[in-house]
Amino acid sequence: MTETATFSAEARTRVGKGAARAARRAGTVPAVVYGANKDPMPITINPIALRTEISKPGFFATLYDIDCDGTKERVLCRDLQLHPVTDVPMHADFLRVTESTQINVDIAVIFENEEESPGLKGGGVLNIVRHTVEVICRAGAIPESIVIDLTGREVGDSIHISEVSLPDGVRPTIDDRDFTIATIAAPTLMPVEEEIEEDLEGLEGEEGEEGVEGEEGAEGEDSGDSEDS
Numbered sequence: 223m224t225e226t227a228t229f230s231a232e233a234r235t236r237v238g239k240g241a242a243r244a245a246r247r248a249g250t251v252p253a254v255v256y257g258a259n260k261d262p263m264p265i266t267i268n269p270i271a272l273r274t275e276i277s278k279p280g281f282f283a284t285l286y287d288i289d290c291d292g293t294k295e296r297v298l299c300r301d302l303q304l305h306p307v308t309d310v311p312m313h314a315d316f317l318r319v320t321e322s323t324q325i326n327v328d329i330a331v332i333f334e335n336e337e338e339s340p341g342l343k344g345g346g347v348l349n350i351v352r353h354t355v356e357v358i359c360r361a362g363a364i365p366e367s368i369v370i371d372l373t374g375r376e377v378g379d380s381i382h383i384s385e386v387s388l389p390d391g392v393r394p395t396i397d398d399r400d401f402t403i404a405t406i407a408a409p410t411l412m413p414v415e416e417e418i419e420e421d422l423e424g425l426e427g428e429e430g431e432e433g434v435e436g437e438e439g440a441e442g443e444d445s446g447d448s449e450d451s
Contacts, residue, residue, distance in 0.1 A: 231290040234264035251311045258318035272311050283327045283364050321362030328354040332367045341377040341406040349405045359392040380405045
């Protein structure tokens with residue numbers, strides 16, 4: 223496993239909306255650590271450190287240590303409230319876990335070897351049905367990602383969860399059906415050459431019609447001249 227990042231925290235003596243607003247005015251983010259049959263622990267953490275971790279992929283599937291007054295808690299972020307306009311962190315909920323804690327977590331799906339897919343090389347489109355897959359696993363064995371190899375995939379192929387090799391002890395939460403993760407669809411746009419040919423045919427047809435109309439108009443004018451004379 224990769225090294226676990228640590229949030230430095232301070233205990234909060236007051237709870238409630240007023241205390242949370244006071245913490246934010248002081249330049250910190252109010253949070254709470256709960257679970258493991260222990261009392262909830264209200265804390266405040268550094269907003270810069272939190273924003274740095276939020277910007278990384280897989281934030282909600284990453285274990286962290288919270289160091290509060292010398293006591294460390296291994297946690298997983300289960301809820302994060304952001305300001306609706308500025309996206310500044312407003313509050314966070316952290317769940318205490320151990321290496322053996324069974325948890326549900328969303329894992330990002332990554333596709334590789336697109337250049338080795340005949341369907342995509344021939345103009346097909348990768349239609350991603352699920353960007354993440356929810357799995358059940360131990361907190362100490364959370365996979366970083368689910369990797370899907372597109373080598374040899376043709377237009378019309380569908381990739382189902384049964385085709386994905388998951389690490390030992392990791393299984394999807396949906397176990398009653400073989401759900402689709404992605405498909406390779408046929409291109410939806412006509413090739414440029416065909417579009418150009420159709421445009422040229424349309425222009426030729428319009429020019430032909432204008433020529434006929436012009437000739438008819440000319441004949442009408444000639445007839446009118448002869449009558450007047």
